[in-house]
C-alpha cells in the first residue's frame with residue numbers, strides 16, 4: 001500500500017501551506033543549498049570537527065546573514081522567512097544554523113540595534129556578505145545561566161577603555177573578525193566591539209566536543225586590551241542589551257530544531273520501510289509505527305508552535321515568555337524525536353552514515369545554550385505565578 005504522507009512528506013497537517021510565496025522561495029532555496037553544498041560533506045566535517053570558512057560568503061550570497069535586518073546590505077526579510085531558513089539549515093546540521101544565528105542575531109543584531117552609524121557602516125555590509133564573521137561573548141567560565149555576575153570588566157583610561165576577562169563557549173570565537181563582548185563597567189553592562197588581532201586579545205578553540213562538532217567553539221581572553229572610545233555600543237546599558245539579542249537568536253532555535261527533528265523522522269521512515277527483521281519490514285511492526293506516529297505528532301506540534309511565534313513576531317506582538325515557551329518545548333520535542341529515531345535505526349543509529357546521532361548529539365548543545373531548559377522553565381514559572389525562583 002502506498003505511503004499516505006507521500007504528497008506532503010512529513011507535513012501531514014500541511015503547515016507549510018501557511019507560508020507565503022517569499023517564505024516558500026526561501027525554504028526551497030535554502031533546502032537546495034543544504035542538499036547540494038552541505039549534505040555531501042557534513043558527516044565528514046562533523047567527524048573532523050570543522051566547518052569550512054568558505055561556506056560563510058556563500059551564505060552571504062544567499063542573503064542569509066542578518067537576513068531579518070534592514071538596510072546596510074541586509075535582506076530585510078520577515079521573521080517567518082528567517083525561521084524557515086533556520087529550519088532548513090538545521091535540517092542539515094545545528095552547527096551550520098548556529099553559525100548563521102550567531103552572525104545575524106547575536107553579532108549583527110546588536111550592532112544594528114545599538115551601534116553608532118559609523119559602527120553600522122563599518123561592519124554590517126561586510127558581515128551581511130560574509131566577508132567578516134562575528135561572535136557574541138557573554139558566557140564566562142564561572143558565569144553561564146547567571147550572566148549578571150560576570151567578571152569581565154572594562155574601565156576608562158582617559159577616553160579609552162581597558163578590557164579584562166575571559167569568555168567561554170563562544171561560537172565562531174576562534175575564527176571571528178569581530179567579537180561583540182559584554183563587560184561590566186561603572187555604568188553597568190556595556191557591549192564592546194573587539195577586533196581580531198587587538199593587542200591582548202587571544203582565543204583558544206575548545207576541543208573534544210561530542211556535540212556541535214561542525215562549529216567552532218572558543219574561549220576568548222582579554223588581557224588589558226585597550227579599546228578606543230568608539231568601541232562601545234552607544235545604544236544600550238545593562239543586561240537588557242545581551243538579553244534582547246538572545247531573544248532574537250532563540251526565535252531561530254524554535255524554528256531550527258524542527259528541521260533537525262524532521263531530518264530524524266525522515267531517516268527513521270526510510271529505514272523502517274527498507275530494513276527487514278523476522279521476515280518483515282521493521283516499519284510493519286506496531287511498536288515501530290507507534291513510535292513514528294508520536295514522532296510525527298511531536299514534529300507537527302513543534303512546527304505549529306514555530307509558525308505561531310513567527311506570525312506573532314511579524315505582528316510585533318512577541319514576548320520573551322513566548323520565546324521561552326517555544327525554545328523549551330521545541331528543543332525537548334526535537335530531542336525526543338531524535339532519540340526515538342535512533343532506536344529505529346538500531347546499531348546503524350549510532351553511525352555518521354545516517355544523520356540521526358549527529359542531530360541527537362547536536363541537540364544536547366541546543367538544549368543548553370541560549371538559556372537552558374531549566375532557565376526557560378523558570379521564566380515561564382515566573383510568568384504564571386508572579387514568583388521568581390531563580391535564586
Ligand SMILES: Cc1cc2nc3c(=O)[nH]c(=O)nc-3n(C[C@H](O)[C@H](O)[C@H](O)COP(=O)(O)OP(=O)(O)OC[C@H]3O[C@@H](n4cnc5c(N)ncnc54)[C@H](O)[C@@H]3O)c2cc1C
Pocket residue numbers: 102136137138139141142143144145146168169170171172211212217365368369370371372373374375378389390391
Ligand atoms: C556548543 C555551545 C556553544 C555556545 N555558544 C555561546 C556563544 O556563542 N556565546 C555565549 O555567550 N555563550 C555560548 N554558549 C554558552 C551557553 O549559553 C551556556 O553554556 C549556558 O548559558 C549555560 O551555562 P553553563 O554551561 O555555565 O551552565 P550553568 O549555568 O552552570 O548550569 C548548569 C546546570 O544548572 C542549572 N541551573 C543554573 N541555574 C539554575 C537555577 N537558578 N535554577 C535551576 N537550575 C539552574 C542549569 O539549567 C544547568 O542544568 C555556548 C554553549 C555551548 C555548549
